[in-house]
Each structure stands twice: as C-alpha cells, then as structure tokens.
Amino acid sequence: ETSSKLLDGKLIAKKIRDEIAGEIDGIKESTGIVPGLAVILVGSRKDSQTYVRNKKKACEDVGIASYEANLAEDCSEEEVMKHISNFNNNPSVHGILVQLPLPRHMNEEKILNAVSIEKDVDGFHPLNIGRLAMQGREPLFVPCTPKGCMELLHRYEIEIKGKRAVVIGRSNIVGMPAALLLQRANATVTMVHSYTKNPEEITKQADIVISAAGVANLVRGSWLKPGAVVVDVGINPVDDTGSARGYRLVGDVCFEEACKVASAITPVPGGVGPMTIAMLLSNTLSSAKRLHELR
Amino acid sequence: ETSSKLLDGKLIAKKIRDEIAGEIDGIKESTGIVPGLAVILVGSRKDSQTYVRNKKKACEDVGIASYEANLAEDCSEEEVMKHISNFNNNPSVHGILVQLPLPRHMNEEKILNAVSIEKDVDGFHPLNIGRLAMQGREPLFVPCTPKGCMELLHRYEIEIKGKRAVVIGRSNIVGMPAALLLQRANATVTMVHSYTKNPEEITKQADIVISAAGVANLVRGSWLKPGAVVVDVGINPVDDTGSARGYRLVGDVCFEEACKVASAITPVPGGVGPMTIAMLLSNTLSSAKRLHELR
Ligand SMILES: NC(=O)C1=CN([C@@H]2O[C@H](COP(=O)(O)OP(=O)(O)OC[C@H]3O[C@@H](n4cnc5c(N)ncnc54)[C@H](OP(=O)(O)O)[C@@H]3O)[C@@H](O)[C@H]2O)C=CC1
Ligand SMILES: NC(=O)C1=CN([C@@H]2O[C@H](COP(=O)(O)OP(=O)(O)OC[C@H]3O[C@@H](n4cnc5c(N)ncnc54)[C@H](OP(=O)(O)O)[C@@H]3O)[C@@H](O)[C@H]2O)C=CC1
Incomplete structure (x- = not known):
C-alpha cells in the first residue's frame, strides 16, 4: 500500500497559473500592458515541437502574448542571432526562450549569451547562475x-x-x-x-x-x-x-x-x-513587471 | 606521533613563483611586456594593509609591476569607481584587485562589478562564478x-x-x-x-x-x-x-x-x-598573456 503523500504538481501548477492569470488581467486593465514571451525553435525535433506547443498554449491560457520564430534545422547561427536581437529590441517581448537542444552545428553558449539578461526567462545566462551561486546576490531569473x-x-x-x-x-x-x-x-x-x-x-x-x-x-x-x-x-x-x-x-x-x-x-x-511551465509563465510576468517598473 | 604527510604550501608556492618569474623574464625579453597588478585599498585596517603589502612584495619578486590606490576610509563610492575605471582603461594594468572588506558605507557588489571582467584576477565577478558553476563553460579567472x-x-x-x-x-x-x-x-x-x-x-x-x-x-x-x-x-x-x-x-x-x-x-x-598569493600572481600573468594574445 502507498503511504506517501503525492506532491501534486498538476494541481499546484493550475493554482499558480490561475494566480498569474488574475494578476495579468489586473495589469492589462490598469495599464494596458500585455506580457509577451518569444520562443525560438530551430529544426523539427518532435519533442521540441511538443514542448513549444505546450508553452504557447500555457501562455494563451493566462493572457501572455506569444511570439514564435521557427527556423530550419540548417539555418545559420547568424540567423538565430538576428532573431534574438530583434526580440531583445522588441518592447512587447519580456521573455525570450531558445528551445534546446540546438542543432549540432551551432554554438549553444554563444547563442544563449546573446539573449538579453533582462529577458532571459530561462535563467541560463552565466551572470544569472553566478548570482544564484553567490550569497547576497539575487538572480534576475531562476x-x-x-x-x-x-x-x-x-x-x-x-x-x-x-x-x-x-x-x-x-x-x-x-x-x-x-x-x-x-x-x-x-x-x-x-x-x-x-x-x-x-x-x-x-x-x-x-x-x-x-x-x-x-x-x-x-x-x-x-x-x-x-x-x-x-x-x-x-x-x-x-x-x-x-x-x-x-x-x-x-x-x-x-x-x-x-x-x-x-x-x-x-x-x-x-x-x-507542469510546475516547470508554470514557472516560465511566472518568470515572464515578473520580467514584464520589472521592465515596465510595475509595483 | 605525526603520521600525516605535510602539504607544504610554502614550498610549492615558492616553486610556482619561480616558474612564474621565469616565464615573465622570457616575456619581457621577447616582447617587452611587463605584467601589471593594481590594488585598491580603502581605509587603514591593519590586516588589509599587511595583505596588500605582502601582495606588492610578491609581485616585485616575480617581476610584476604593481600599482596602488590608497583611499581614505571616508572617501566616496564614486572615487573608488573612478580609480577602477582608470585601471580598467590602463593597458599596463592586467589585473585589478579591490582589497576586502570595504568600509560599511560602500556597496561591495556595485564596486566589484565595476572591475573589468578581463582584469578580475580575484575571479569574484558573478559572470566568472557562473561560468565556474556551469558545465562546458570556462571562467576567465578562478x-x-x-x-x-x-x-x-x-x-x-x-x-x-x-x-x-x-x-x-x-x-x-x-x-x-x-x-x-x-x-x-x-x-x-x-x-x-x-x-x-x-x-x-x-x-x-x-x-x-x-x-x-x-x-x-x-x-x-x-x-x-x-x-x-x-x-x-x-x-x-x-x-x-x-x-x-x-x-x-x-x-x-x-x-x-x-x-x-x-x-x-x-x-x-x-x-x-602562500598558495593564495602564488595564484594571484599566476592569474595576473595569465591575464597579461590573454590581453596581449601571447601564446
Ligand atoms: N520535468 C521537467 O520539466 C524537465 C525534465 N527533464 C528531465 O530531467 C532529466 C535530466 O535532464 P537534464 O538535466 O537535462 O539531463 P543531462 O543529461 O544534461 O544531465 C544528467 C545528469 O545526471 C547525471 N547522471 C547520469 N546518469 C547518472 C547515474 N547513473 N547516476 C548518477 N548521476 C547520473 C549526469 O552526470 P555527469 O554530469 O557526470 O554526466 C548529469 O549531470 C531528463 O530525464 C530530462 O528529460 C529535464 C528538464 C525539464
Ligand atoms: N588562507 C588564505 O589565503 C585565506 C584564508 N581565509 C580564512 O578562511 C576562513 C574563512 O574565510 P571566509 O570564507 O572569508 O569567511 P566567511 O566568514 O565569509 O564564511 C565563513 C563560512 O563558514 C561557515 N561557518 C561558520 N561557522 C561555522 C560552523 N561552526 N560550522 C560550519 N560552518 C560554519 C559560514 O556559514 P553560513 O554561510 O551559514 O554563515 C560561512 O559560509 C577565515 O578564517 C579566513 O581568515 C580567507 C581567505 C583567504
């Protein structure tokens, strides 16, 4: 027989998504601001496509606008960098996510480093990780x-x-x-x-x-x-x-x-x-609030 | 009775300093470049003064030029930042060290972050720490x-x-x-x-x-x-x-x-x-080599 309590991620994630949706409604109403998440997908791995689809769907449900760049497996690093740069400069985008893994011919480090630290909702930038490791420092995103x-x-x-x-x-x-x-x-x-x-x-x-x-x-x-x-x-x-x-x-x-x-x-x-996706939404919302200096 | 082997830091550090001195001699001869370390000391704590003096002496012994900025306990954060900025821009300086602890009225994080990552021979910049924490990344300095x-x-x-x-x-x-x-x-x-x-x-x-x-x-x-x-x-x-x-x-x-x-x-x-000081010399030498693209 089972004696463990189940840590029900699905249930808790639903609660968190509801909290986020409520907060986003309030922000839209009072400021007109819509949090936005951009996803860059390179290639056509089935599992990556599924992850990206799930993330888009989750954004929609809570009122986050989603932006997508779908690039061919054999596109150049430069092309990926150009899309990152556009999203970095787009004030409607508050979070940028590069779906991993990237095709083998690309330099993951270089590409991830190109994401503006202020929009790095995945928290993978070494500056974020450094702050996470250090006492008395706060990462922008976890x-x-x-x-x-x-x-x-x-x-x-x-x-x-x-x-x-x-x-x-x-x-x-x-x-x-x-x-x-x-x-x-x-x-x-x-x-x-x-x-x-x-x-x-x-x-x-x-x-x-x-x-x-x-x-x-x-x-x-x-x-x-x-x-x-x-x-x-x-x-x-x-x-x-x-x-x-x-x-x-x-x-x-x-x-x-x-x-x-x-x-x-x-x-x-x-x-x-489900908790992972809820945290992505939470990071995107925090980012929008920080970039627009809300509360 | 003692059964442990002694890990003789003093002896090993001496060996390392000799290796460093030899390498610096070679570099001076072939390129004229002299590695340089700048130390910023704020206030007049006895222990900090001793540490700084020891570091200067160690630099001298291996042929590293040392630069010093001694600031009063009650100087402003701006003044410290100005000195950091000067050292950042000084091509003869390859390593910059802010002696800790700083006086209480100063923001340590802000000041340490001002040191150019390329001259951060202490390796305290969060970007360095992040790279140290991450697989597949290399910190500039440890x-x-x-x-x-x-x-x-x-x-x-x-x-x-x-x-x-x-x-x-x-x-x-x-x-x-x-x-x-x-x-x-x-x-x-x-x-x-x-x-x-x-x-x-x-x-x-x-x-x-x-x-x-x-x-x-x-x-x-x-x-x-x-x-x-x-x-x-x-x-x-x-x-x-x-x-x-x-x-x-x-x-x-x-x-x-x-x-x-x-x-x-x-x-x-x-x-x-003694190993700590030897590594400071080693980091300063590596930095000079990297900044001048030697080997
Ligand atoms: N629920 C979610 O939202 C997510 C789930 N995942 C899942 O989590 C798992 C881990 O993902 P990820 O971190 O990306 O995987 P990686 O393959 O990048 O890392 C696996 C780590 O596990 C260590 N490891 C591998 N085999 C053993 C073993 N037999 N004993 C001890 N340690 C071992 C490796 O050690 P070493 O470093 O020495 O090689 C490595 O550090 C995967 O199943 C992935 O699908 C990932 C992301 C999100
Ligand atoms: N040989 C050398 O070149 C150097 C020597 N030192 C020496 O090393 C020592 C540590 O320096 P530093 O890292 O700057 O010190 P800090 O005071 O910054 O850190 C001390 C750490 O030890 C932990 N700690 C304190 N008491 C205990 C305890 N009773 N049990 C377990 N953990 C404890 C603290 O835990 P928590 O985080 O929970 O508070 C903290 O993480 C000092 O004696 C210092 O003089 C330092 C630098 C160079």
Missing part, C-alpha cells in the same frame, strides 16, 4: 525546472533549512541550479553525478532528494531514507507494448517502491513537468 | 584561495575524481568556489555551513576536507575519516600570552589531533596562505 521543484516544496510546506538534501544530476539547466537553490534555502546539499561512488548510500542519508539524472528507475526504494521527500524531475521513455506509441514516460525514481518509503513524492507525469 | 587549494592537491598528486569531498563554509570567495572546483574535478561534494546538523558525521565521510569556516579548532580529529586529506583555509587569531603580539594564528582544524588521523594535511601558517 531556471524554471529547479524553481518549480522548490515552489512545490514550499507550497506543501516542506521544511528545507537544516535538512540533508541530495541532488542527483548536475546539468546546467536542472541539477546544478537545484543544488544552489537548496543551499540558498540552507539545506546541506550533496551533488551526486555519474562519477559518484555509492550513490545509494549517499542518497539514503537525505531528507530531500531531487533526481534529475535522466535514467529510468535509477532510484529504488532501497535508496531512500524512510520519510524522505522525493522530487522526481526525470522524464524517460521506456518500452511499453501496451501503449499506442510503443513507449511510456517514467521518472528517475521507481515509484512503486519509493512511495512505500518516502513521506511525499512527485508523480511522473503530473509532478515537476 | 578565485585565488580555492584555486590554491586545488593546485596544492594537484602538485601532491592527490586524486579527486570519484572521491567524497566536504567543504566547510560557503563564502563567495572561498567555500562556494572551492565546492564548485572539486565538483568540476568530479568529486562528490557536500557543502557544510552554519545550518548543517551533524557536521562531524558528514565530514567523517569525506576523503578530502577543505575547511574555510573561520572558526579555530572547529574540526577535531574525531571529525576525520582515517586517511582523509585535509586542506585548512582558516586563519584565526587565538590568545597566546607567550607571543609578543598576545595572539597567534591557527586554522579551522585542530592540527595536533588531525595529523594523527589524516593522510595529508596543510599547516597553518605555511599551507593555503
């Missing part, structure tokens, strides 16, 4: 996925200060900023990655586990301390002949086992995924 | 004290990859960048700070301990795993009636106890301190 993890913990009133936390994975967009955020909230953080020996033993010491390794069923029930809180960021396809697509999506955590040990756990799907 | 810790480990051929590491302290200038550097070298890193519960138990799991808490005798022998490597960054005054000054300087680690448990340990003084 990367959406780790921000979504933290927001979920906050909404469920899970204490972080003084707790042991383990983050599995250290990517620039999820693991590393998640570790920095937990540490800012005064958890004692250990970062686990592919060179870590005994990840099971280390993870078992944690009161809070955030897993973003991209490996299905990596975290078993035996990896968890009884009563731990588990946030599963992973989205991993596994074969499933019973499904029409031939696969289904699972997290990094073996849910059936973990839910018997953890005190609280996010489902996949319906956990961190 | 902060001197943590860089000195890593260099000491490298010169003694201490393996880092796959090891458990604990960093005690998470300041912007020591603890946090030290944790990022260990993680870049593929250690599994836990950051311990003042909210950490059971720091002893956590530290005892580490193969490598870097302590930068600023608390004398914090780390006892019982905190260490037998065979651990200990890098003691702390420089803490303790009363000593036997000394002419009435105090002496000790590290964070109780040396008498630790040296019986650790496989290797830095002394205080003569450990990380």
Whole structure:
C-alpha cells in the first residue's frame, strides 16, 4: 500500500497559473500592458515541437502574448542571432526562450549569451547562475525546472533549512541550479553525478532528494531514507507494448517502491513537468513587471 | 606521533613563483611586456594593509609591476569607481584587485562589478562564478584561495575524481568556489555551513576536507575519516600570552589531533596562505598573456 503523500504538481501548477492569470488581467486593465514571451525553435525535433506547443498554449491560457520564430534545422547561427536581437529590441517581448537542444552545428553558449539578461526567462545566462551561486546576490531569473521543484516544496510546506538534501544530476539547466537553490534555502546539499561512488548510500542519508539524472528507475526504494521527500524531475521513455506509441514516460525514481518509503513524492507525469511551465509563465510576468517598473 | 604527510604550501608556492618569474623574464625579453597588478585599498585596517603589502612584495619578486590606490576610509563610492575605471582603461594594468572588506558605507557588489571582467584576477565577478558553476563553460579567472587549494592537491598528486569531498563554509570567495572546483574535478561534494546538523558525521565521510569556516579548532580529529586529506583555509587569531603580539594564528582544524588521523594535511601558517598569493600572481600573468594574445 502507498503511504506517501503525492506532491501534486498538476494541481499546484493550475493554482499558480490561475494566480498569474488574475494578476495579468489586473495589469492589462490598469495599464494596458500585455506580457509577451518569444520562443525560438530551430529544426523539427518532435519533442521540441511538443514542448513549444505546450508553452504557447500555457501562455494563451493566462493572457501572455506569444511570439514564435521557427527556423530550419540548417539555418545559420547568424540567423538565430538576428532573431534574438530583434526580440531583445522588441518592447512587447519580456521573455525570450531558445528551445534546446540546438542543432549540432551551432554554438549553444554563444547563442544563449546573446539573449538579453533582462529577458532571459530561462535563467541560463552565466551572470544569472553566478548570482544564484553567490550569497547576497539575487538572480534576475531562476531556471524554471529547479524553481518549480522548490515552489512545490514550499507550497506543501516542506521544511528545507537544516535538512540533508541530495541532488542527483548536475546539468546546467536542472541539477546544478537545484543544488544552489537548496543551499540558498540552507539545506546541506550533496551533488551526486555519474562519477559518484555509492550513490545509494549517499542518497539514503537525505531528507530531500531531487533526481534529475535522466535514467529510468535509477532510484529504488532501497535508496531512500524512510520519510524522505522525493522530487522526481526525470522524464524517460521506456518500452511499453501496451501503449499506442510503443513507449511510456517514467521518472528517475521507481515509484512503486519509493512511495512505500518516502513521506511525499512527485508523480511522473503530473509532478515537476507542469510546475516547470508554470514557472516560465511566472518568470515572464515578473520580467514584464520589472521592465515596465510595475509595483 | 605525526603520521600525516605535510602539504607544504610554502614550498610549492615558492616553486610556482619561480616558474612564474621565469616565464615573465622570457616575456619581457621577447616582447617587452611587463605584467601589471593594481590594488585598491580603502581605509587603514591593519590586516588589509599587511595583505596588500605582502601582495606588492610578491609581485616585485616575480617581476610584476604593481600599482596602488590608497583611499581614505571616508572617501566616496564614486572615487573608488573612478580609480577602477582608470585601471580598467590602463593597458599596463592586467589585473585589478579591490582589497576586502570595504568600509560599511560602500556597496561591495556595485564596486566589484565595476572591475573589468578581463582584469578580475580575484575571479569574484558573478559572470566568472557562473561560468565556474556551469558545465562546458570556462571562467576567465578562478578565485585565488580555492584555486590554491586545488593546485596544492594537484602538485601532491592527490586524486579527486570519484572521491567524497566536504567543504566547510560557503563564502563567495572561498567555500562556494572551492565546492564548485572539486565538483568540476568530479568529486562528490557536500557543502557544510552554519545550518548543517551533524557536521562531524558528514565530514567523517569525506576523503578530502577543505575547511574555510573561520572558526579555530572547529574540526577535531574525531571529525576525520582515517586517511582523509585535509586542506585548512582558516586563519584565526587565538590568545597566546607567550607571543609578543598576545595572539597567534591557527586554522579551522585542530592540527595536533588531525595529523594523527589524516593522510595529508596543510599547516597553518605555511599551507593555503602562500598558495593564495602564488595564484594571484599566476592569474595576473595569465591575464597579461590573454590581453596581449601571447601564446
Ligand atoms: N520535468 C521537467 O520539466 C524537465 C525534465 N527533464 C528531465 O530531467 C532529466 C535530466 O535532464 P537534464 O538535466 O537535462 O539531463 P543531462 O543529461 O544534461 O544531465 C544528467 C545528469 O545526471 C547525471 N547522471 C547520469 N546518469 C547518472 C547515474 N547513473 N547516476 C548518477 N548521476 C547520473 C549526469 O552526470 P555527469 O554530469 O557526470 O554526466 C548529469 O549531470 C531528463 O530525464 C530530462 O528529460 C529535464 C528538464 C525539464
Ligand atoms: N588562507 C588564505 O589565503 C585565506 C584564508 N581565509 C580564512 O578562511 C576562513 C574563512 O574565510 P571566509 O570564507 O572569508 O569567511 P566567511 O566568514 O565569509 O564564511 C565563513 C563560512 O563558514 C561557515 N561557518 C561558520 N561557522 C561555522 C560552523 N561552526 N560550522 C560550519 N560552518 C560554519 C559560514 O556559514 P553560513 O554561510 O551559514 O554563515 C560561512 O559560509 C577565515 O578564517 C579566513 O581568515 C580567507 C581567505 C583567504
């Protein structure tokens, strides 16, 4: 039987989107300003197209105007840079998002650095990450996925200060900023990655586990301390002949086992995924407010 | 009896300074270029004056030209900014260092951000820290004290990859960048700070301990795993009636106890301190080479 509380990202994300929609309504009414998000998609990866479509739909629902640049797989870096520059200079655009991954022939660092730091709603600019890492500094934007993890913990009133936390994975967009955020909230953080020996033993010491390794069923029930809180960021396809697509999506955590040990756990799907999109909307709204000096 | 190997920072720093002096000689001969370091000192704190004097002396010894701006405690932020701007624009200056702490009435963030990222030999600019935190990015400069810790480990051929590491302290200038550097070298890193519960138990799991808490005798022998490597960054005054000054300087680690448990340990003084200055010289030389596109 299940003993874990479900950290219902879908439900919380819906609440947050409603809050955002309400705030945007108010701003439109009193100032006429409409927050705007621009998305740059290069190439025609199916998964990227789905992500972009979902983001556009989410914008629409809360009253954020969305702008799109769809570029061919074989377009030049310069072309991408030109679109970024246009969006940087467009006062109706408050957030700019470059859908990753970019085609191999492009320099991701160069392209991401071109996004104006004031519109970097993904929070991937090194200046933002530096501020996130530093005491006494504030990033303009916090990367959406780790921000979504933290927001979920906050909404469920899970204490972080003084707790042991383990983050599995250290990517620039999820693991590393998640570790920095937990540490800012005064958890004692250990970062686990592919060179870590005994990840099971280390993870078992944690009161809070955030897993973003991209490996299905990596975290078993035996990896968890009884009563731990588990946030599963992973989205991993596994074969499933019973499904029409031939696969289904699972997290990094073996849910059936973990839910018997953890005190609280996010489902996949319906956990961190919806929170990520809600945070993108939240970052776009904050950006519009900052750029227009509202409140 | 002592069983630890001594990680002799004084000796290694001397070697590094000799290497740097040799390289600078060569550069002067072949190009006429003289690397230059500018130091800005505000106020008249005794300890800061000592640090600045030591840095100038170290520059002199290896052939780096040093420039100094000594400003009164009650000077304005603008005045400091003006000096930074002059040094930024001075092509003979390749590194700029603002001695911390600044007087309370000054905005440290604003002043440090004014130092050209290309001359930020302290590596404190958030853009540098961001790059240090990110996979696939390279900082222009690595902060001197943590860089000195890593260099000491490298010169003694201490393996880092796959090891458990604990960093005690998470300041912007020591603890946090030290944790990022260990993680870049593929250690599994836990950051311990003042909210950490059971720091002893956590530290005892580490193969490598870097302590930068600023608390004398914090780390006892019982905190260490037998065979651990200990890098003691702390420089803490303790009363000593036997000394002419009435105090002496000790590290964070109780040396008498630790040296019986650790496989290797830095002394205080003569450990990380001299390495820090050597790394400042090294960063200044690299900067001169980069700005003049040498090699
Ligand atoms: N819910 C959401 O909204 C989002 C979900 N995701 C999902 O999160 C997961 C991670 O994404 P992302 O961060 O981009 O992935 P990356 O592939 O960029 O990073 C994976 C990280 O996990 C580490 N890792 C890989 N295998 C292991 C292992 N066996 N044990 C320990 N650590 C391991 C890697 O270590 P090393 O650095 O040593 O290689 C790396 O740091 C994916 O499943 C992705 O689909 C991603 C973004 C948003
Ligand atoms: N050898 C050298 O060249 C240098 C030596 N130093 C020395 O290194 C030491 C640290 O310097 P600095 O980083 O600037 O100091 P800070 O005071 O800025 O930072 C101290 C850090 O240690 C943590 N800390 C304090 N007390 C404890 C405790 N009891 N247990 C666990 N963590 C604790 C603090 O945690 P929290 O964040 O929660 O407050 C903080 O993160 C000092 O002794 C300093 O003199 C510094 C620079 C160069």
